[in-house]
Amino acid sequence: MSEKSSEEQLLEFLYACPVGLLECDLAGEIAMMNPHAMQHLLPLAGPRDASNLFAAFEQHAPELRSLVAAYKPALGKICDGHRIFVDLGSGRRKQAPQVLACTMVKLGIDRLMVTLSDISQQVVQEERLRQADTWFATLLDGVNEYAALSITPDGHIASANPCFTRQTGHDYVAVIGHKLSDVLHSDTSGGDLRLEEQVEIAQRDGWHLQEGWQQRRDGERYWCQRLVVARADSASASPSGYSVVLRDVPRREAAAEDMRRLLTCDHLTGASNRRHFSEAMEREQAHWRELRHSLALVVLDLDHFKAVNDTYGHPIGDMLLCHVAQACAALLPPRGIFARLGGEEFGALLPRFDLDQALNLAEEMRAAVAELSIDTTMGKLSATASLGCATLGEADGSIDALIALADRRLYAAKRSGRNQVHQPQACAA
Incomplete structure (x- = not known):
């Protein structure tokens, strides 16, 4: 047999490579990909075009198109290890999310080389390390300056150390026997849990840590790290009480905000990303199960958005998406969270909202979108949106059923003429 040509050897290498490799143009049209890339893309694309990189990732990483469009040099690395958090549906919801690392390199005026690799386990390990680091930093950093208390199962203070007085201004002896929630006043307007809710999570998970604004006795606010740990009782399945640690910590605003934005925000619009939205839904679902607070979901889809991109171009379409996100958020x-779920679809998660409240807010969003006007070289661009609402109670506590119900109502609004909020009481869902 004759020796293999260099082209054949190259093809063998590409197909045997343990990561996904593909080549495409700047519009995302794929010219070549190896089996590993195909293995990643096909399940994500679903009914969408699997031969186009951006279409395949539209529901999971719509920012890829924007990253390529924003990269102006003729050659170079567009992104390196960009993380894509993948949700493949109900069969995977209770597992750790699949995470793909995407690297895109511009090789020519209309040529991209893309690698895709599964880093799910790496991300799980990173999360565990972050939790461990936070845990030990809380307990050990500044060990002489933390307020330590023990509380009974019903939240009454059983003991406190002198640092509690220095930190809060409350006499650590006089507070014994009082409800801790009556002594400590927290600012929960930003979505932080109340002490009672934090205790319930600690009862379930063993511990819970959060940072937020706390108030001293004289009314001064300070940034506080609050750790609640359940104390085990071998004779009972329920905790015998809880240990509470309070630390007055610098807020580290710039670094913390940069990291929060990177992990939770959509690259294009600044709204929450799909991963953060999914995590918030699961967290609120746990609260719903334990506390039975109402929880509503609003889904919003721009009407005829493809025509906007086709007529005005993707940069104008991106501008419209940003305006919609700003107006609705x-x-x-x-405590509400507004997220871009993919393409022109957005979602609003509304803790402690019932269906009527969600419908009213959805109507405000619809009106806000209808009022938008963007100046373009082809004249003014306006838009409309269709919306559907549902509550977790209607879905019997199931996130999948909640999303499906809201989606059905969204498409009912589209079938009824678009630019409207579907009213569930008007016809059966």
């Missing part, structure tokens, strides 16, 4: 209550 401004209407949310303090």
Whole structure:
């Protein structure tokens, strides 16, 4: 047999490579990919075009198109290890999310080389390390300056150390026997849990840590790290009480905000990303199961958005998405979360909202979108949106059923003429 040509050897290498490799143009049209890339793309694409990189990732990483469009040099690395958090549906919801690392390199005026690798286990390990680091830093950093208390199962203070007085201004002896929640006043307007809710999570998980604004006796606010740990009782399945640690810590605003934005925000619009939204839904679902607070979901889809991109171009389409996100996010209550779920679809998670409240807010969003006007070289661009609402109670506590119900109502709004909020009481869901 004759020796293999260099082209054949190259093809063998590409197909045997343990990471996904593909080549495409700047519009995302794939010219070549190896089996590993195909293995990643096909499940994600679903009914969408698997031969186009951006279409395949539209629901999971719509920012890829924007990253390529924003990269102006003729050659170079567009992104390196960009993380894509993948949700493949209900069959995987209770497992750790699949995470792909995407690297894109511009090789020519209309040529991209892309690698895809599964880093799910690495991300799980990183999360565990972050939790461990936070745990030990809380207990050991500044060990002489933390307020330590023990509380009974019903939240009454059983003991406190002198640092509790120095930190809060409350006499650590006089507070014994009082409810800790009556002594400590926290600012929960930003979505932080109340002490009672934090205790319930500690009862379930063993511990819970959060940072937020706390108030001293004289009314001064300070940034406080609050750790609640359940104390085990071998004779009972329920905790015998809880240990509470309070630390007055610097807020580290710039670094913390940069990291928060990187992990939770959509690259294009600044709204929450799909991963953060999914995590918030699961967290609120746990609260719903334990506390039975109402929880509503609003889904919003821009009408005829493909025509906007086709007529005005993707940069104008991106501008419209940003305006929609800003207009709708401004209407949310303090604990609400507004996210870009993919393409032109957005979602609003509304803790402690019932269906009527969600419908009212959805109508405000619809009106806000209809009022938008963007100046373009082809004249003014306006838009409309269709919306659907549902509550977790209607879905019997299932996130999948909640999303499916809200989606059905969204598409009912589209079938009824678009630019409207579907009213569930008007016809059966």
